[in-house]
Amino acid sequence: MKAPLHETLLDQTLREAVQDKATVSAEGRSLGRLTHGVSVRFLKTHTDERGTVTELYDPRWGFHPEPLVFSYTFTIRPGVVKGWNLHRRHEDRYAILQGRMALVLFDPRPDSPTCGEVCRIVLSEHERCLVNVPINVWHADHNIGSSDVVIVNFPTIQYDHAAPDKWRLPLDTPLIPYRFPEGTTGG
Numbered sequence: 125m126k127a128p129l130h131e132t133l134l135d136q137t138l139r140e141a142v143q144d145k146a147t148v149s150a151e152g153r154s155l156g157r158l159t160h161g162v163s164v165r166f167l168k169t170h171t172d173e174r175g176t177v178t179e180l181y182d183p184r185w186g187f188h189p190e191p192l193v194f195s196y197t198f199t200i201r202p203g204v205v206k207g208w209n210l211h212r213r214h215e216d217r218y219a220i221l222q223g224r225m226a227l228v229l230f231d232p233r234p235d236s237p238t239c240g241e242v243c244r245i246v247l248s249e250h251e252r253c254l255v256n257v258p259i260n261v262w263h264a265d266h267n268i269g270s271s272d273v274v275i276v277n278f279p280t281i282q283y284d285h286a287a288p289d290k291w292r293l294p295l296d297t298p299l300i301p302y303r304f305p306e307g308t309t310g311g
């Protein structure tokens with residue numbers, strides 16, 4: 125677009141600029157649309173001069189309808205991605221303990237209102253939370269911090285060592301419209 129004769133520097137720069145879109149509510153919550161069926165519960169950390177206490181999961185919260193049946197912890201090294209993964213018979217329920225992780229979700233479910241959408245949720249030890257990953261939703265856990273991510277998972281079924289409920293796609297699959305930074309390793 126040609127600049128008018130007496131356009132100011134302000135006009136010229138603003139003509140090329142892009143205005144921010146709303147990303148958080150006045151209460152500080154993300155306005156991004158969550159993948160259908162995903163819930164996020166913030167976990168309060170109680171701190172005193174001796175250290176901290178954070179409750180990770182309490183069925184009395186009513187966070188998820190399935191009972192507590194199994195739990196394990198996993199870690200991810202800085203810069204590494206674990207994924208793409210999908211579970212056909214269970215949901216993951218992550219509580220982050222340490223580090224910073226982008227949980228990237230891609231919804232392939234034909235009947236879901238968020239079918240075809242990508243959702244990226246940043247989890248951090250500085251604002252710990254519990255988040256569930258619904259059945260049949262592709263997910264990739266990307267350590268975007270500089271130290272190991274530590275997650276406690278409370279999946280809705282026990283691990284089946286003989287026939288794990290886990291399907292994988294390569295990180296660079298063209299079937300999922302999301303790209304990790306060049307050189308990202310994982311799987």
Ligand SMILES: Cc1cn([C@H]2C[C@H](O)[C@@H](COP(=O)(O)OP(=O)(O)O[C@H]3O[C@@H](C)C(=O)[C@@H](O)[C@H]3O)O2)c(=O)[nH]c1=O
Nearest residue numbers: 196198199206207209216263265277283285288290311
């Ligand atoms: C999940 C799991 C794995 N294992 C074993 C199987 C395998 O030899 C080794 C590593 O397993 P995986 O490759 O599945 O672990 P990992 O790739 O770390 O996957 C885990 O991390 C994140 C990304 C998830 O989405 C979880 O659902 C879980 O699958 O641990 C168990 O013995 N019990 C378990 O509950």
